[in-house]
Amino acid sequence: MISLAPDPDLIRVGNCSGFYGDRISAMREMLDGGDVDVLTGDYLAELTMLILGRDRMKHPELGYAKTFVRQLEDCLGLALDKGVRIVANAGGLNPAGLAARLRELTQELGLTATVAHVEGDDLAPRAAELGLGEPLTANAYLGSWGIVEALGSGADVVVTGRVTDASVIVGPAAAHFGWGRTDYDAIAGAVVAGHVIECGTQATGGNFAFFREIADMSRPGFPLAEIRRDGSSVITKHPDTAGAVTVDTVTAQLMYEIQTARYANPDATARLDTVALAQDGPDRVSITGVHGEPPPPDLKVSLNSLGGFRNEMTFVLTGLDIEAKAELSRRQLESWLPVRPAELTWDLARVDRPDAPTQQQASALLTCAVRDRDPDTVGRAFSNVAVELALAGYPGATLTSMPGKAAPYGVFTAGYVDRHKVPHVAVLPDGTRVDIPPADETRGLEPVRDPGPPEAESGDDGDPGPTRNLPLGAVAAARSGDKGGNANIGVWVRTDAQWRWLARALTIDELRRMLPETAGLPITRTVLPNLRAVNFVIEGILGQGVAYNARFDPQAKGLAEWLRSRRIDMPASVAATGIDVEESAL
Structure with missing residues (x-):
């Protein structure tokens, strides 16, 4: 147990990034806007790992989120002045490289800050022996205990590779409260709180179905979780920021990208069917009652491979005979191609309407997408034919844009590896390497019994009426x-x-x-x-x-x-x- 907050029974964990490319000013907004003990950021989506993998192919010293360095260049001094620790998964494919760059940055800024990192998630060199094929990237989702070790060493900044999104929030809470590996209810509560805030402003009104009910959506504030010793929490945001925190905005984020009632994480499985939400005041929602179970025996692995090259062209079809125009375009393009791509798909979007008052409303969109291992097949050869159709095809022929070059595309798959085969290492500021042991107790993700429909009340069954x-x-x-x-x-x-x-x-x-x-x-x-x-x-x-x-x-x-x-x-x-x-x- 270490002290990360002035209150031994409460820690305020804020978020300043929901993805690589999120609002660059969010770190300063969170540090300036109110009290926070630990500031976290999630930078790693499934697509991001592919982007970083291609980045690392060109520049082996990179492979991390470069925007995080820019944020710390602006905000590290402020964070140190306020005593705020920073934990982020911005290390991507190269957490050691990011940690080294941050140490250089502290010297450039004339600051004294300690930096630790967590590694072990990168399984690409061992992918074949682990039965994962030969992907471009292969990263196991690690948990929070490496972060706990790094914070326990006194690190001001902790960067990780591929940990679960919630782990950057669970780690500070577990460190502050001294939770043990089997405190499943408390850990699961922090997992749920982490899931709510890790996508940034999606918890404060962003991407929200009932957005018209929120008075000010000009620039929603980023969320923070006030986590208690028992794992319960209150989700809130800094005062005088736009957006809102309501039971509905929190529910919206809880429902994001979930699978079943068991929400698996490397440290505990949270039972989403036990979550209770309640409004706890303006812009405050409490999360209580979360039940936790031992984590699953295997760790999920994010696998990204280069699938080949792709290109597409969208034809604008206007006015009458839309279906016939689309069929003519298909016949012509496919017969004119010198080599048929491995994949060729058509999609006709009937966004047109009859007797339309504008030309745009009279038009439908026909998109042809192609994929192949050969860039020339879906590049120059495909683009040339699409342009050659301009004066030889359907009446009113036009394109939404000029032809582009073939672009590489990736393929994501999920793998699973026994957690005992995945290293988990905290590298402390002084260079000491601490191995984090895997969980001793695990539990498979068996299905949860369907509770069935809720009990009917008078008028609910039989004739529903009008x-x-x-x-x-x-x-x-x-x-x-x-x-x-x-x-x-x-x-x-x-x-x-x-x-x-x-x-x-x-x-x-x-x-x-x-x-x-x-x-x-x-x-x-x-x-x-x-x-x-x-x-x-x-x-x-x-x-x-x-x-x-x-x-x-x-x-x-x-x-x-x-x-x-x-x-x-x-x-x-x-x-x-x-x-x-x-x-x-x-």
């Missing part, structure tokens, strides 16, 4: 996200009556009806009564991950909003307690 056919979003909020080639959609409502209807109405079959693109794909539904929520995991809808770019929304960010826009029959009594939606949707 119904209305409305967009789901008239009563429900939703949040969606990506995990490799899969996507999740979490849907929740606000009242018990809405919940009794939603839990019965929004089945897997109904989801397939509402989202026809899910036809033939495996779907899993998880019911979370405490949150009045259902979560769906749709396998394979994103192809081989965001870098593969199989859909126009490759990270499934808008998937939930599409679902909310789709119509469903609901009792008039349920509809009456919904929210206002645009008249055009009614």
